[in-house]
Amino acid sequence: MLDAAATDFTPIRQLGEFALIDRLAQLLGRPTSSDLLTGIGDDAAVIRLTDDRALVWTTDLLTEGVHFDPSYVPLQHLGFKALAVNASDIYAMNARPRYALVALAVSERYSVEALELLYAGLHEACRAYGIEIVGGDTTSSKGGLVLSLTVMGEAHPDRIVRRGGGRPTDLLVVSGDLGAAYAGLQVLEREKAVWLQNPRIQPDLSDADYVVERQLRPRARRDVYEWLAAADLLPTAMIDISDGLASEIWHLCTASKTGALVYASRIPIDYQTQRTAEAFGLGGLGLALHGGEDYELLFTLPVTAFDRIQGLTELHVIGHLTEAERGIHLAQADGSIIPLEPLGHDHFRPSEATE
Amino acid sequence: MLDAAATDFTPIRQLGEFALIDRLAQLLGRPTSSDLLTGIGDDAAVIRLTDDRALVWTTDLLTEGVHFDPSYVPLQHLGFKALAVNASDIYAMNARPRYALVALAVSERYSVEALELLYAGLHEACRAYGIEIVGGDTTSSKGGLVLSLTVMGEAHPDRIVRRGGGRPTDLLVVSGDLGAAYAGLQVLEREKAVWLQNPRIQPDLSDADYVVERQLRPRARRDVYEWLAAADLLPTAMIDISDGLASEIWHLCTASKTGALVYASRIPIDYQTQRTAEAFGLGGLGLALHGGEDYELLFTLPVTAFDRIQGLTELHVIGHLTEAERGIHLAQADGSIIPLEPLGHDHFRPSEATE
Numbered sequence: 001m002l003d004a005a006a007t008d009f010t011p012i013r014q015l016g017e018f019a020l021i022d023r024l025a026q027l028l029g030r031p032t033s034s035d036l037l038t039g040i041g042d043d044a045a046v047i048r049l050t051d052d053r054a055l056v057w058t059t060d061l062l063t064e065g066v067h068f069d070p071s072y073v074p075l076q077h078l079g080f081k082a083l084a085v086n087a088s089d090i091y092a093m094n095a096r097p098r099y100a101l102v103a104l105a106v107s108e109r110y111s112v113e114a115l116e117l118l119y120a121g122l123h124e125a126c127r128a129y130g131i132e133i134v135g136g137d138t139t140s141s142k143g144g145l146v147l148s149l150t151v152m153g154e155a156h157p158d159r160i161v162r163r164g165g166g167r168p169t170d171l172l173v174v175s176g177d178l179g180a181a182y183a184g185l186q187v188l189e190r191e192k193a194v195w196l197q198n199p200r201i202q203p204d205l206s207d208a209d210y211v212v213e214r215q216l217r218p219r220a221r222r223d224v225y226e227w228l229a230a231a232d233l234l235p236t237a238m239i240d241i242s243d244g245l246a247s248e249i250w251h252l253c254t255a256s257k258t259g260a261l262v263y264a265s266r267i268p269i270d271y272q273t274q275r276t277a278e279a280f281g282l283g284g285l286g287l288a289l290h291g292g293e294d295y296e297l298l299f300t301l302p303v304t305a306f307d308r309i310q311g312l313t314e315l316h317v318i319g320h321l322t323e324a325e326r327g328i329h330l331a332q333a334d335g336s337i338i339p340l341e342p343l344g345h346d347h348f349r350p351s352e353a354t355e
Numbered sequence: 356m357l358d359a360a361a362t363d364f365t366p367i368r369q370l371g372e373f374a375l376i377d378r379l380a381q382l383l384g385r386p387t388s389s390d391l392l393t394g395i396g397d398d399a400a401v402i403r404l405t406d407d408r409a410l411v412w413t414t415d416l417l418t419e420g421v422h423f424d425p426s427y428v429p430l431q432h433l434g435f436k437a438l439a440v441n442a443s444d445i446y447a448m449n450a451r452p453r454y455a456l457v458a459l460a461v462s463e464r465y466s467v468e469a470l471e472l473l474y475a476g477l478h479e480a481c482r483a484y485g486i487e488i489v490g491g492d493t494t495s496s497k498g499g500l501v502l503s504l505t506v507m508g509e510a511h512p513d514r515i516v517r518r519g520g521g522r523p524t525d526l527l528v529v530s531g532d533l534g535a536a537y538a539g540l541q542v543l544e545r546e547k548a549v550w551l552q553n554p555r556i557q558p559d560l561s562d563a564d565y566v567v568e569r570q571l572r573p574r575a576r577r578d579v580y581e582w583l584a585a586a587d588l589l590p591t592a593m594i595d596i597s598d599g600l601a602s603e604i605w606h607l608c609t610a611s612k613t614g615a616l617v618y619a620s621r622i623p624i625d626y627q628t629q630r631t632a633e634a635f636g637l638g639g640l641g642l643a644l645h646g647g648e649d650y651e652l653l654f655t656l657p658v659t660a661f662d663r664i665q666g667l668t669e670l671h672v673i674g675h676l677t678e679a680e681r682g683i684h685l686a687q688a689d690g691s692i693i694p695l696e697p698l699g700h701d702h703f704r705p706s707e708a709t710e
Contacts, residue, residue, distance in 0.1 A: 010467040021493050027474045028488050036489055045489035049404055059505055061458035065497040103416040103503055112365040119382040133383050134391055134400035138376050142420040143498020148458055150414055150505040
């Protein structure tokens with residue numbers, strides 16, 4: 001018989017997620033459809049429907065034990081998060097999410113009522129982002145819960161924003177604040193460890209409500225998408241922050257063929273994130289750069305837009321793009337400039353928050 | 356901490372897959388978009404794009420140990436099958452598949468080369484069905500291989516065929532032959548059991564090549580879809596046979612609010628399927644009715660179309676629809692008429708092929 005898993009030699013972790021995707025994409029050959037405006041390699045695929053209408057399309061697979069720990073992730077929040085992170089991919093293309101498919105594989109440990117909680121969370125996210133769930137697949141699994149979401153959005157083809165449109169001197173803008181979701185994860189993991197040692201001790205989440213909520217129930221930035229449309233501002237490039245700011249800047253600059261200079265002092269970090277990081281012997285900046293799961297938007301705007309975003313509390317100019325030869329650098333608080341390396345979360349290599 | 360899985364009481368197997376889907380769909384409320392032409396409950400969702408263009412959309416989740424056994428399923432065939440069964444859902448709506456997203460979660464047992472085999476199979480299916488893979492997600496899993504495919508197709512809104520359009524007296528037509536995939540599964544399971552007892556004995560698949568291929572590498576019926584279009588024939592209702600003929604007839608009749616009379620002697624069964632069934636002490640008819648995974652098309656046509664399909668070797672008139680009050684019945688070879696029960700494959704209740 002076969003041992004398919006052992007067919008050959010190269011461990012996936014040796015390549016890493018992004019190189020693996022490149023290698024598999026090459027096997028599929030060059031796309032031939034002229035309607036395919038954006039294929040593998042952005043937050044979502046883009047397909048032209050008519051001259052004034054494009055369809056934006058993304059999928060995500062969440063598996064128990066890797067993407068969520070059922071011992072502290074309430075299923076209602078998991079449902080909300082699963083849809084929100086896909087909506088975030090659609091907003092990152094400057095498009096509006098419309099429809100979703102939900103595919104679910106569950107082991108026997110899950111009851112009907114547990115799935116109803118999951119669906120209640122999905123339904124909340126549907127209302128928050130104006131999405132309708134129009135179909136899916138429900139089946140069984142031998143490995144806990146697996147959740148696959150596919151979301152379809154829409155935009156005018158001229159309003160689609162990709163990763164690769166940034167130009168030197170463009171402002172680098174980020175929404176909200178960063179590092180909170182990873183700080184929340186540290187708190188939840190700590191409380192789980194305490195609880196495993198003594199199940200009678202209930203979790204202590206005081207002083208960590210904000211970071212825990214950012215981990216369990218992240219929001220997609222519908223408000224930023226709508227504000228950009230209302231202000232008639234079109235980012236030159238955009239990506240959502242799922243793997244940590246440093247990694248996303250690296251993706252954006254690579255696709256845009258630019259460098260970047262980022263000012264550490266301008267990176268927005270919530271007070272609770274900073275305090276939580278310190279309690280774990282980490283720095284808030286390290287979490288913001290490498291933590292991941294913030295689902296904020298990172299985008300670039302021409303310098304001429306500077307006055308338009310000054311004073312908006314939810315948008316922060318953290319630096320600007322440079323010529324590619326200049327590389328990607330971080331200006332630290334003390335004025336020194338260091339290379340900014342993408343240490344972000346790679347699903348096939350354990351990530352670590354570093355400073 | 357939480358024990359989400361144990362939140363409550365009702366085991367999923369108590370409800371079964373179809374009742375579970377109904378219950379979860381109710382939680383989502385009524386769809387409000389007027390562009391949603393078909394939602395949860397058909398082979399695929401249908402969304403109106405323009406007056407002469409509709410988008411057809413389906414997803415499937417395949418998990419190791421439930422949907423495939425890596426000890427005898429070559430990954431190249433798995434890739435082909437995963438895309439083919441989604442293409443089959445699109446053809447079952449009388450639409451043409453166009454684009455796919457592939458989401459993959461893999462455990463460390465899988466090498467890069469193993470995934471390349473999987474992608475080679477996906478690529479073959481892309482060519483066979485005219486599909487382009489435009490994006491996806493690649494991540495890790497603790498439970499083996501999980502594969503989620505989403506396929507988008509297109510059709511003129513007036514050419515879309517649903518499950519619910521059948522009318523009494525309509526002819527019930529099936530493509531190809533039935534029961535072969537389940538017969539192939541029995542052979543593979545038998546050879547695996549032999550091999551587990553003595554790994555030096557290589558599998559004996561002689562005299563079972565056809566049924567094994569039908570199990571490992573089913574085709575979607577692109578040819579039937581194209582023939583219907585060329586013949587300018589529009590089925591009144593259609594579904595693909597993933598769960599066994601009896602179950603699909605039951606779905607089609609329930610949605611169409613009709614009964615049906617099916618003639619056992621007209622159900623197409625390949626000689627090798629019949630012989631394999633007998634070798635396992637089963638009957639070919641039982642496999643055809645309840646086996647599943649054939650991915651043939653079952654559709655209904657007005658009686659006036661009878662002459663058009665007479666003599667086509669790949670299409671078989673197996674009976675006709677009746678008034679709902681007449682129920683769903685099988686006319687056996689000896690002339691007796693018995694109720695036809697849907698014992699088809701339910702992913703949450705172990706299925707059994709019976710006669």
